[in-house]
Amino acid sequence: MKLAELQRRMAEDLLRPLDRPLSKGVAEYLKPNDRLTSVERLEIYRRSVWYRLLDSLHEDFPGLRDIVGDRKFTALSEAYLSACPSTSYTMRNLGSKLEGWMRENPARVGRRVEPALDMVRLEWAHIEAFDEAEGKVIGPEDLAEYNPELVLALQPYVRLLDLRYPVDELRIQAKATSPRTGVTRVRKQAVFVAVHRSEGDVYYRRLEPGEFAVLRSLQRGGTLEKVVTRALRSAPMPEELQNSLRSWVAAWAQLGWLCHPVRTTTPPSSARSRGR
């Protein structure tokens, strides 16, 4: 047998979900010893592979776990990993396709599909906000005098979410009280949230609808005038909200969200790998 064929066969066996038996074909490539059969030897690896992957999702998505319940979450994770095996060198990216997969497989999610989708968006944003790049900050001192030429951008680590459920509150509770075993209910209420970081920690900040629209526009970069004009085209705002612009910009500058445009050529990536 060639190396490539062996690795394909073994990977197929290893990635077979834990509730399915391993095929007897394992004995064709693995030796037994005086204590373990070939299948038992492979089972050591299969458990290691699956437990590592499931643990990673378990750690990354505590809020989703709370919404669907622990048992459902484990079943959902196994089905997701079977359909979307990792294609990255880092386990940090394991959940990158979870939202899309859940949209295509709502039956796997259970009865609370909408809040679950909101939660998975929030939790993926959390992962990205943790280690995304930081551009050169434009702080309050840089904005002391109005400069119509100044091109602004939003820090790459800031993620903007329009949610149908206030899952940000739920996620904070989930983290604080983990582990939980029950299923958590959440009432529908549209909210706008910025997921950002400060001194290495990730935070959620509620936004007003107008503020959200301007920040969305800011993600594309431009002078302040261009940013606001673009935002007004996509989401007309009452005059009183337009008057809030000054205080919003001041707050964003204070938080370090404003930066010079950053050229990003690669998708973010990181890992939580263990030494072995």
Place this chain on the structure above:
Amino acid sequence: MPANRFNGHTDLGVGIGLRIPHYQHIFTHRPVVDWFEIISENFLVDGGRPLAVLDQILERYRVVQHGVSMYFGSTDRLNREHLRRLKALVKRTGTPWLTDHLCWGSVDGRYTHDLLPMPYTFEAARVTARKIREAQDFLEVPIAVENVSSYAEFHMSEMTEWEFLSEVVERADCGILLDVNNIYVSSRNHSFDPYEYLNSVPAERVAQIHIAGHSKFEKYILDTHDHPVIDPVWDLYAHATKRCGNTATLLEWDDHIPSFTEVQAEAMKAERYRLAPAPSDLEVVR
């Protein structure tokens, strides 16, 4: 042979794996540590706390990079994005050498995130050595490969594990990260003599040594890195040191991680087994 071309001609002593639960202790107490080993993949990011912490560590300590997902033994090509990020990290840390495992773990672009055992064949040795050479050329830093602990053996193997290790490192012209705990674990799982393994390793290629604890089950031993090092592993370490000289040594502790002080005390036990400096070395020191 402590300093050789496979560890960038450095002469590091006993190091400790850098782990998150110890960050606060390290920054508060600034303990004396010869060097820290980092898991490369934990720092292949664009920003945030991981890099901030790493930069703080680099201000005060020497760092060596240890990887977990290059998968030199996979028939897949090397992941260019992974390599590109690794190279940027190498520049940041100034690691004198870089290590990863002699194993496979991905196939057709799908990653298992495990360290899977190699079949000990000449084809596998060729594939693995070619990829190590490619990585070494790209990263421009010496690479040393680590022998993994294993729980399975293949019908198709054509040689012993230590023969395979030698075959690969000679073909790749790379170093060895000799994990004596892994040799012990595999020797118990596969009923071979760990001293025969140690005596067969090309000692002049050993760039670094790993020590660790493991867990014993009824029918096999598992490499868990969650216990102190047991005496038979220290004995192997002493033997390896006699063969290779005082080589850069690292204690791995990855699960149920105790306090930094406890881990450091366990690591420093290695000093008992290291050789006293030869008189000629003392002359140089004077």
